Amino acid sequence: MPLVMLCPACDLAHRCTAAPAFVRTRCVRCHKPLQVARDATIDTAIALAACASVLMFLANVYPLVAMHVNGASRQTTLIGAALGLYDQHYKMLAVLVFLTIFVAPLLHVVTLLYVLVPMWIGRSAYGQNFVIRLITRVRPWSFTEVFLLGSVVALVRLAKFAHVVPGIALWSCVLLMLCLSAMTSRTSSEQLWQWAGRGPP
Numbered sequence: 001m002p003l004v005m006l007c008p009a010c011d012l013a014h015r016c017t018a019a020p021a022f023v024r025t026r027c028v029r030c031h032k033p034l035q036v037a038r039d040a041t042i043d044t045a046i047a048l049a050a051c052a053s054v055l056m057f058l059a060n061v062y063p064l065v066a067m068h069v070n071g072a073s074r075q076t077t078l079i080g081a082a083l084g085l086y087d088q089h090y091k092m093l094a095v096l097v098f099l100t101i102f103v104a105p106l107l108h109v110v111t112l113l114y115v116l117v118p119m120w121i122g123r124s125a126y127g128q129n130f131v132i133r134l135i136t137r138v139r140p141w142s143f144t145e146v147f148l149l150g151s152v153v154a155l156v157r158l159a160k161f162a163h164v165v166p167g168i169a170l171w172s173c174v175l176l177m178l179c180l181s182a183m184t185s186r187t188s189s190e191q192l193w194q195w196a197g198r199g200p201p
């Protein structure tokens, strides 16, 4: 039985066998793109995921920023920023920050590597289908870019009152944001199912 693809704009069902998966196709009714040509390879996705894991390590180990004001110096890490919010009684916000800047990106990268590396050598990871579904759920919760944008705005404003020195973690976060974007664009759920060798069950 042929697989069916729904148009994201008008929900018209199309048979997936109508065109090869690597060809750009449009909906016959509303002409919105149904699928775009994909040039992603597992090698690229694994390289980006490995790069993201190294950047994530650097972003969490080294100081995010150091501030010097009136002779006193203070520095904090990414996790320290979330703990700071917790200490100031913004507990829900602290949990949200921790989940979206640490747990979700880490889970995204680890689960991707978990399914991609076995695929690369022609095998299937244990629980592959479950993990691919998990990746689809986890992906929208990664907000590194939002955190980074907020941090940069805060640091620019703080620079009027204190000497602010961006740390290695901040630069790592910038690179991590770019790396995660590139990784996410190359590992859509459709692409993962295609690499897994079949459509979503």
Ligand SMILES: [Zn+2]
Pocket (backbone or CB within 6 Å): 007, 008, 009, 010, 011, 012, 027, 028, 029, 030, 031, 032
């Ligand atoms: Zn349509």
